[in-house]
Amino acid sequence: MSIFVVPALVALIIKLGVMFVSRTTFMSSPYFGFMVLVFACHNLCEVLVFWEYFHGDKAEYVLRSYYVISLVSLLSIALYISSIVDFIGAPIKRLLVSLVSFVSLFIIFSDSIVAGSRSLGYVFTAVRGEYYGVFQLLSLAFMGLLPFVLYRGYVRAQNHNTQIRCAFMGMALVPHFLSVILVILIMNLGFQVNGAAIFPFATTLFLVIILASENQHKLTDIRRFIPFSHERRTSNEIMDIYSKYARDQQSYREAISEIEKLLVTHKYDKTGRNASSTAELMGMPRSSLYSLFNRLKIKK
Known part of the structure; x- marks a missing residue:
């Protein structure tokens, strides 16, 4: 054999x-x-x-x-x-x-x-x-x-x-x-x-x-490892925020605000910046999404 x-x-x-x-x-x-x-x-x-x-x-x-x-x-x-x-x-x-x-x-x-x-x-x-x-x-x-x-x-x-x-x-x-x-x-x-x-x-x-x-x-989600993908960019940016927070270079409120903004922006970019689709994907009314945009200072 x-x-x-x-x-x-x-x-x-x-x-x-x-x-x-x-x-x-x-x-x-x-x-x-x-x-x-x-x-x-x-x-x-x-x-x-x-x-x-x-x-x-x-x-x-x-x-x-x-x-x-x-x-x-x-x-x-x-x-x-x-x-x-x-x-x-x-x-x-x-x-x-x-x-x-x-x-x-x-x-x-x-x-x-x-x-x-x-x-x-x-x-x-x-x-x-x-x-x-x-x-x-x-x-x-x-x-x-x-x-x-x-x-x-x-x-x-x-x-x-x-x-x-x-x-x-x-x-x-x-x-x-x-x-x-x-x-x-x-x-x-x-x-x-x-x-x-x-x-x-x-x-x-x-x-x-x-x-x-x-x-x-x-x-x-293996897309976090694909170069130039939305998922990889968002993942890296969240890790940067966590790194700053862990080194006491950023306050709790600042870190939470930045991460929340990243999560909303990620969904917004993923839908081609379509507010209606983004609201549906996030499970909220469009009016609530606009309130988030205003509070987080996200450009529409």
Whole structure:
């Protein structure tokens, strides 16, 4: 058995841990549970391709399963994103499921995409069929579509938690998508590479990040760490006020007044300086908001 099986095996154990934690410590969404299960199966195939027992027809069966689960994993991400945003309807979901099912049947029952298997010494990899490019194009189409959907979901979000979950998802997709693009690029340059040696790390990191966004009791706003964002600016300014107060350079009343002004200004800027939207977001009448503006000397 190849030593390269160790990272894949560790990643599989972590995924099983994520599945256990998500089901026992809090109520995660069904789409999240499905996504973890799919990625665990995907990781299991990665472990099996390093197992020396699988050769010939057995190796080809594992590889065909691996490619099918790869497509289903992208589908599971799309379905999970659909549970975050509100503009992906049932017809689009059915279309995606049908498309993935159709290509998966070609992978399993024909040599059009996976034509066999061959050894690379430490592992075996697929022999590309005549229409292997269909699999790559479909994968790249998913990777191009999903960030766009997340961006639209973030912009159109009606509540704070939806924006945070979109931000978490976007951050989680970066290492996963970069690993997929890297493998596709290397293969199209003519080099032999097996994604099972790379994907376990990326998919594990992906699920761990999403786990944090699923756990509502530990939800943090990662936008505080994004350069030039309103959240980062407000967070830094509040910390500056606290620092001055802690060093006795500012009185209690001054600190409270400045923090209150920052909190109101943050909401005001976030709505594009729309007083009606700001009042609604803060849960107060517009007249009360104008009173705050006057008291805190905020320019309208």
